Amino acid sequence: MRQSSLVVVANRLPIDDSVAPDGACEWRRSPGGLVSALHPLLRHTPATWVGWAGGTGPAPDLPDIDGVRMHSVPLSGDDLRDHYEGFANATLWPIYHDAVEQPQHHRRWWDAYLRVNQRFAEATAQVAEPGAVVWVQDYHLQLVPGLLRTLRPDLRIGFFLHVPFPPPELFMQLPRRAELLRGMLGADLVGFQRAQAAHNFAQLVTKVLGLPATDRRIGIDDRVVRIGAFPVSIDTVEMAALADRPDVADRARRLRHDLGSPEQVILSVDRMDYTKGIEQRLKAYSELLAGGHVKVRDTVLVQVAVPSRERVSQYQILRDRVEREVGRINGEFGRVGEPAIHYLTQPFDRAELAALYRVADVMAVTPLRDGMNLVAKEYVAARVDDTGALLLSEFAGAAAELPQAYLVNPHDLEGLKQGLLAAVRADPADVRERMRSMRAYLHEHDIRAWARSYLSTLDQSGSMLAHLGG
Numbered sequence: 001m002r003q004s005s006l007v008v009v010a011n012r013l014p015i016d017d018s019v020a021p022d023g024a025c026e027w028r029r030s031p032g033g034l035v036s037a038l039h040p041l042l043r044h045t046p047a048t049w050v051g052w053a054g055g056t057g058p059a060p061d062l063p064d065i066d067g068v069r070m071h072s073v074p075l076s077g078d079d080l081r082d083h084y085e086g087f088a089n090a091t092l093w094p095i096y097h098d099a100v101e102q103p104q105h106h107r108r109w110w111d112a113y114l115r116v117n118q119r120f121a122e123a124t125a126q127v128a129e130p131g132a133v134v135w136v137q138d139y140h141l142q143l144v145p146g147l148l149r150t151l152r153p154d155l156r157i158g159f160f161l162h163v164p165f166p167p168p169e170l171f172m173q174l175p176r177r178a179e180l181l182r183g184m185l186g187a188d189l190v191g192f193q194r195a196q197a198a199h200n201f202a203q204l205v206t207k208v209l210g211l212p213a214t215d216r217r218i219g220i221d222d223r224v225v226r227i228g229a230f231p232v233s234i235d236t237v238e239m240a241a242l243a244d245r246p247d248v249a250d251r252a253r254r255l256r257h258d259l260g261s262p263e264q265v266i267l268s269v270d271r272m273d274y275t276k277g278i279e280q281r282l283k284a285y286s287e288l289l290a291g292g293h294v295k296v297r298d299t300v301l302v303q304v305a306v307p308s309r310e311r312v313s314q315y316q317i318l319r320d321r322v323e324r325e326v327g328r329i330n331g332e333f334g335r336v337g338e339p340a341i342h343y344l345t346q347p348f349d350r351a352e353l354a355a356l357y358r359v360a361d362v363m364a365v366t367p368l369r370d371g372m373n374l375v376a377k378e379y380v381a382a383r384v385d386d387t388g389a390l391l392l393s394e395f396a397g398a399a400a401e402l403p404q405a406y407l408v409n410p411h412d413l414e415g416l417k418q419g420l421l422a423a424v425r426a427d428p429a430d431v432r433e434r435m436r437s438m439r440a441y442l443h444e445h446d447i448r449a450w451a452r453s454y455l456s457t458l459d460q461s462g463s464m465l466a467h468l469g470g
């Protein structure tokens with residue numbers, strides 16, 4: 001077994017098996033923010049990525065991708081149902097996102113969560129060289145740090161949560177709250193997107209486990225676990241370079257033409273998830289159309305909503321409702337060849353996404369709750385001419401870093417309508433000034449700055465930093 005000095009452990013590998021139209025298995029980039037953040041960072045780094053390759057059955061043997069070793073962990077059909085779709089995405093996910101949908105509890109889901117976390121910990125123990133740095137990612141694997149420390153006390157273990165960490169009132173609902181906290185405390189450093197999340201964690205550790213904790217340090221056994229906020233980011237230079245490519249600029253011009261050359265294009269790009277506020281946004285847009293505040297001929301909405309977690313019932317219900325609403329709005333307000341909403345559920349390659357960002361005069365990112373939201377940061381990075389208004393939810397982690405966005409409360413329908421209108425009608429000089437400072441911020445606070453800040457706190461010898469690509 002080949003071993004590495006840096007091991008990243010995440011539920012997903014950066015590639016996912018999917019079925020091509022002809023029925024053949026094909027590999028493509030996995031969806032979601034975690035892969036978008038880590039993939040450019042690890043490229044050409046002598047690291048191993050431990051994760052699930054999508055699908056069920058035996059773990060496939062995968063080639064290295066961009067110089068990174070892929071070590072796949074298998075999930076059975078039962079694991080997929082009870083660990084991924086169950087405990088991770090129907091218990092933890094809603095609790096961590098303000099319970100905007102009802103969290104579900106089933107005892108067998110916990111058994112699967114423990115079993116799969118144990119499998120990930122064992123796989124990681126095999127591929128980590130003595131004294132290696134192991135960086136465990138996200139809520140699917142909260143028990144891995146504790147399990148791994150038992151198997152391999154020689155390792156330096158980090159844990160990073162990409163999603164929000166909820167206030168104590170919500171977390172206390174979890175029947176296995178003590179085990180989840182203890183699992184995370186197996187790490188030497190527990191990182192969150194926001195300082196409030198670290199504060200929530202410290203409070204819970206004292207309340208549930210009776211341990212001494214501040215927002216920076218927790219004492220457990222004879223160790224100190226450090227905690228803190230490390231807001232994740234994107235490869236800003238890469239997105240800007242992509243958006244600046246002549247073929248992408250041409251594609252953006254073509255898209256605008258195909259959209260009917262409207263005065264304003266509003267764009268939203270989300271996974272089809274109830275946390276993203278898609279229904280609320282559609283309602284706001286539809287009321288603006290109904291009130292005559294915007295006209296389909298002048299203003300179009302492009303909603304990209306790539307299906308996600310499709311076997312989880314709350315996601316199926318959401319998709320049905322969104323599609324019914326898009327149909328209703330187009331039926332009511334569209335004309336032949338002029339739909340009010342251009343609705344797309346396909347995954348796009350990075351160049352097509354960059355062209356969409358370039359064509360959008362307004363980017364509406366209005367989740368009800370989001371750990372960070374990298375789409376908002378990608379949009380800013382892609383606006384190489386400093387134009388474009390970002391309408392951003394106060395409840396996205398990104399809002400703490402991008403206060404120059406047009407901020408809205410997506411739970412307030414009137415506020416959301418006013419925010420959309422303000423962004424559509426904004427003074428170009430104001431838009432430019434805001435965009436310029438957001439772009440400058442993201443050039444400094446990019447994905448490498450995130451990794452540097454996290455890994456230098458975790459691995460104070462600094463040896464790991466030398467490996468990360470420049």
Ligand code: ADP
Pocket residue numbers: 031032033034036269270271304305306345346347348349353372373374375376378
């Ligand atoms: P989450 O992690 O909840 O999915 P983020 O906004 O943080 O949300 O990250 C989503 C990532 O997925 C972004 O990098 C975005 O570019 C990508 N993405 C979203 N929709 C699509 C799509 N239709 N095709 C390809 N990539 C997409």
Ligand code: F6P
Pocket residue numbers: 012031032033034035138162163308309371
């Ligand atoms: O950001 C939260 C997250 O669960 C990430 O772990 C992942 O990148 C993304 O959402 C997509 O979710 P999934 O892996 O369930 O498709």
